[in-house]
Amino acid sequence: MTIGIGLLGLGTVGAGVAEILATPRGRHPLVNNLALRRVAVRDLNRPRPLQLDPGLLCTDPQAVVDDPGVDIVVEVMGGLEPARSLILRAIAAGKAVVTANKAVMARFGEEISAAAAAKGVYVLLEAAVGGGIPIIEPLKQSLGGNRITRVSGIINGTTNYILSRMAAEGAAYTDVLADAQRLGYAEADPAADVQGGDAADKIAILTSLAYGGSVPRQTIPAEGIDQLDARDVAYADKLGYVVKLLAVSQRIASTPDDDASGDASPAADALMLDVRVHPTLVPRSHPLAGVNGVNNAILVEGEPVGQVMFFGPGAGAGPTASAVVADILNIAGIRQACGEAAGAGLDPLLAAGSWRQCRLIDSALTTHRNYVRLRTSDQAGVIGQIGTCFGQAGVSIQSIVQFEADSEAAEIVVITHEVLEEHFRQALATIASLPEVAAVEACLRTL
Amino acid sequence: MTIGIGLLGLGTVGAGVAEILATPRGRHPLVNNLALRRVAVRDLNRPRPLQLDPGLLCTDPQAVVDDPGVDIVVEVMGGLEPARSLILRAIAAGKAVVTANKAVMARFGEEISAAAAAKGVYVLLEAAVGGGIPIIEPLKQSLGGNRITRVSGIINGTTNYILSRMAAEGAAYTDVLADAQRLGYAEADPAADVQGGDAADKIAILTSLAYGGSVPRQTIPAEGIDQLDARDVAYADKLGYVVKLLAVSQRIASTPDDDASGDASPAADALMLDVRVHPTLVPRSHPLAGVNGVNNAILVEGEPVGQVMFFGPGAGAGPTASAVVADILNIAGIRQACGEAAGAGLDPLLAAGSWRQCRLIDSALTTHRNYVRLRTSDQAGVIGQIGTCFGQAGVSIQSIVQFEADSEAAEIVVITHEVLEEHFRQALATIASLPEVAAVEACLRTL
Numbered sequence: 001m002t003i004g005i006g007l008l009g010l011g012t013v014g015a016g017v018a019e020i021l022a023t024p025r026g027r028h029p030l031v032n033n034l035a036l037r038r039v040a041v042r043d044l045n046r047p048r049p050l051q052l053d054p055g056l057l058c059t060d061p062q063a064v065v066d067d068p069g070v071d072i073v074v075e076v077m078g079g080l081e082p083a084r085s086l087i088l089r090a091i092a093a094g095k096a097v098v099t100a101n102k103a104v105m106a107r108f109g110e111e112i113s114a115a116a117a118a119k120g121v122y123v124l125l126e127a128a129v130g131g132g133i134p135i136i137e138p139l140k141q142s143l144g145g146n147r148i149t150r151v152s153g154i155i156n157g158t159t160n161y162i163l164s165r166m167a168a169e170g171a172a173y174t175d176v177l178a179d180a181q182r183l184g185y186a187e188a189d190p191a192a193d194v195q196g197g198d199a200a201d202k203i204a205i206l207t208s209l210a211y212g213g214s215v216p217r218q219t220i221p222a223e224g225i226d227q228l229d230a231r232d233v234a235y236a237d238k239l240g241y242v243v244k245l246l247a248v249s250q251r252i253a254s255t256p257d258d259d260a261s262g263d264a265s266p267a268a269d270a271l272m273l274d275v276r277v278h279p280t281l282v283p284r285s286h287p288l289a290g291v292n293g294v295n296n297a298i299l300v301e302g303e304p305v306g307q308v309m310f311f312g313p314g315a316g317a318g319p320t321a322s323a324v325v326a327d328i329l330n331i332a333g334i335r336q337a338c339g340e341a342a343g344a345g346l347d348p349l350l351a352a353g354s355w356r357q358c359r360l361i362d363s364a365l366t367t368h369r370n371y372v373r374l375r376t377s378d379q380a381g382v383i384g385q386i387g388t389c390f391g392q393a394g395v396s397i398q399s400i401v402q403f404e405a406d407s408e409a410a411e412i413v414v415i416t417h418e419v420l421e422e423h424f425r426q427a428l429a430t431i432a433s434l435p436e437v438a439a440v441e442a443c444l445r446t447l
Numbered sequence: 448m449t450i451g452i453g454l455l456g457l458g459t460v461g462a463g464v465a466e467i468l469a470t471p472r473g474r475h476p477l478v479n480n481l482a483l484r485r486v487a488v489r490d491l492n493r494p495r496p497l498q499l500d501p502g503l504l505c506t507d508p509q510a511v512v513d514d515p516g517v518d519i520v521v522e523v524m525g526g527l528e529p530a531r532s533l534i535l536r537a538i539a540a541g542k543a544v545v546t547a548n549k550a551v552m553a554r555f556g557e558e559i560s561a562a563a564a565a566k567g568v569y570v571l572l573e574a575a576v577g578g579g580i581p582i583i584e585p586l587k588q589s590l591g592g593n594r595i596t597r598v599s600g601i602i603n604g605t606t607n608y609i610l611s612r613m614a615a616e617g618a619a620y621t622d623v624l625a626d627a628q629r630l631g632y633a634e635a636d637p638a639a640d641v642q643g644g645d646a647a648d649k650i651a652i653l654t655s656l657a658y659g660g661s662v663p664r665q666t667i668p669a670e671g672i673d674q675l676d677a678r679d680v681a682y683a684d685k686l687g688y689v690v691k692l693l694a695v696s697q698r699i700a701s702t703p704d705d706d707a708s709g710d711a712s713p714a715a716d717a718l719m720l721d722v723r724v725h726p727t728l729v730p731r732s733h734p735l736a737g738v739n740g741v742n743n744a745i746l747v748e749g750e751p752v753g754q755v756m757f758f759g760p761g762a763g764a765g766p767t768a769s770a771v772v773a774d775i776l777n778i779a780g781i782r783q784a785c786g787e788a789a790g791a792g793l794d795p796l797l798a799a800g801s802w803r804q805c806r807l808i809d810s811a812l813t814t815h816r817n818y819v820r821l822r823t824s825d826q827a828g829v830i831g832q833i834g835t836c837f838g839q840a841g842v843s844i845q846s847i848v849q850f851e852a853d854s855e856a857a858e859i860v861v862i863t864h865e866v867l868e869e870h871f872r873q874a875l876a877t878i879a880s881l882p883e884v885a886a887v888e889a890c891l892r893t894l
Binding site for chain 1: 466478580581585592659750760763775785793802
């Protein structure tokens with residue numbers, strides 16, 4: 001049974017996919033059943049790194065979707081439109097879709113999933129998060145017996161590359177960014193990466209898979225690394241931490257599923273989640289602390305599995321193509337299992353529909369550990385005043401350390417225990433208004 | 448559609464599985480469709496950590512397999528017999544099997560797979576390797592587009608716990624083993640763990656999944672940590688390495704699939720593999736070097752994915768039960784997809800049949816880096832003689848370091864580059880016969 005593949009896009013990832021399909025030998029024998037039938041490109045005359053029958057190429061992506069020889073539409077063009085419309089068009093035609101497009105799936109995942117469920121087709125997206133790392137399929141197919149409690153990860157390779165070099169070289173953000181752009185690790189317009197938007201897209205997707213319900217992408221607070229001072233990376237190091245851009249999706253305890261009554265009825269109330277992206281101080285002994293360069297890693301915590309981590313290359317033609325082909329093979333495999341049996345349904349694990357309501361908790365009600373750097377006058381008693389302000393707001397402190405005192409000014413770094421965000425903000429406002437405090441210069445989360 | 452589960456065994460893992468099935472709330476909704484129908488135990492009267500309807504228990508495992516209400520047989524009793532016969536009996540009755548039994552699957556995997564394929568049923572074994580870590584399913588379902596080149600891992604928690612403590616405390620093997628036994632991290636009879644047999648079982652299973660063909664379990668060379676001297680752990684540390692018990696399964700370059708001609712015909716010749724278990728010096732910067740305690744990690748390398756790593760708890764009731772339930776859910780999911788359609792086949796990814804011949808290469812023809820510790824007289828020129836012996840055999844050396852010289856004797860540690868095993872053995876024989884060399888005291892592999 002040959003399965004026809006239509007490719008939308010022949011950039012880095014598309015070419016990687018075409019390369020795998022053209023060289024099946026030594027790969028899983030099911031790759032032999034896949035035939036590339038049509039490829040939509042923007043420019044027919046652009047030189048390409050691989051030899052491809054020119055008759056396969058066209059400039060009309062709709063023609064690829066509509067081609068009766070195409071059974072699975074592979075969307076690797078990126079961007080919101082026309083990608084979204086083409087995916088919906090493929091679904092409407094009863095075709096399975098494989099996409100690497102995190103931006104579309106983070107924003108229109110619910111619309112696309114609903115259309116796919118109605119038509120009984122799969123929309124798979126292993127390549128949308130973590131490049132070549134198997135993370136989407138394991139979340140769907142290997143952890144369903146668990147109550148997931150937290151998903152946290154380093155899921156943007158560009159920022160991890162920049163942070164790794166800032167830590168290793170003590171270099172400034174802008175200098176490393178310029179170098180990363182020169183080397184091709186950062187885009188000419190790096191905003192989506194360095195401001196945290198790309199990581200927010202990805203944690204939105206992981207959230208919907210981990211908890212069976214989505215939260216609106218635009219409500220996820222994201223802070224990037226573009227305001228990060230090399231000084232804080234250096235102080236973190238002195239205190240035993242590395243700074244990483246983490247995306248975190250955490251269930252809030254005391255939401256319905258914590259009732260371990262064994263009652264199997266659907267929870268009446270929504271599961272409350274704390275989902276966010278921000279630079280974070282990670283203790284050097286934490287499994288995510290050693291993830292450097294363009295690598296990604298995702299830590300999944302659940303009951304009863306404990307902690308499992310998935311690590312690997314977060315981007316690149318080969319790794320991302322590996323993930324796209326994995327999705328294609330999953331669809332081919334299940335087709336072979338079910339045959340052309342009329343009335344065949346969808347595998348609920350692979351289809352990964354939504355099965356409960358999730359909502360973001362009010363950020364004032366979240367709890368976190370915090371790192372604060374203050375510029376103060378170097379007078380005796382300042383540390384005591386700061387400690388008192390935190391204490392009065394109910395914020396307990398793990399450490400206060402004074403760095404770089406000179407005759408006029410000092411830098412004081414505070415690390416708190418896990419405290420209510422609301423209390424922390426109150427304390428910080430009081431501290432900022434102290435006459436001895438010149439400025440709150442940095443405020444980062446801490447694991 | 449309710450799916451009846453029959454449990455063979457209610458030990459740690461079996462009780463963990465029963466616990467998940469009894470508390471579906473907050474887990475994937477498909478768990479609601481699973482009903483525990485019958486449980487075989489050895490002793491009806493033993494106190495158990497969980498409440499279970501006493502009517503479910505029996506002492507006859509065949510009765511569980513034969514129960515018409517049981518659709519999936521979950522074998523978590525361990526041991527070779529009667530586990531093997533019960534698995535085959537379940538298959539003969541057309542029932543799917545989920546097993547955590549690495550010993551049976553490493554030895555009788557081919558027989559069991561052939562029977563399962565003939566009957567059109569799944570035999571899944573996620574829990575057999577890496578406890579709660581999703582590794583079997585990702586190998587089957589997420590990496591099929593790749594040509595796997597190497598699988599290497601820390602897949603025995605007991606030995607990793609012992610090695611981690613030997614490294615941290617400078618303690619002797621026998622002392623840490625006794626402590627591990629007291630704490631429940633090592634069995635009263637630790638042979639299968641510390642002599643490498645358990646890791647060999649697991650790498651046999653990973654090999655068959657990674658390469659689509661198996662090698663006979665009894666041909667896999669396994670060396671444990673029971674002869675490991677704390678001195679070598681300490682020297683490794685000084686040289687920038689940690690000692691880990693690695694299981695490695697590596698394809699030998701220049702076997703058929705490396706022909707990237709795009710020729711899709713099945714390879715005429717067998718794929719040659721180097722599969723082995725031994726204590727190994729791992730450079731401190733390597734992803735596996737930071738895996739400590741009872742954790743496991745498996746590094747998979749392939750083209751085009753590069754390196755991906757899977758990390759987590761390698762044992763324990765909760766993690767292992769998570770893996771068993773994942774397998775049950777996969778079977779339930781695909782049943783829901785295919786319905787009761789007559790003629791439905793098997794998903795070739797999930798079923799993971801063998802699709803090529805694999806053979807172990809003659810160990811003399813493998814290449815490795817090596818660590819050697821020699822006891823020598825402390826005479827000028829000994830290092831030169833040793834260097835000359837290696838050089839004459841074509842063994843190039845990365846470093847020779849003399850430790851702990853006293854007036855009479857010295858210890859010399861040599862680390863080689865990657866060299867042919869045959870040449871290395873020749874050189875070592877010559878060196879051992881030098882009058883200045885009292886003994887070859889340790890010989891370990893190095894990554």
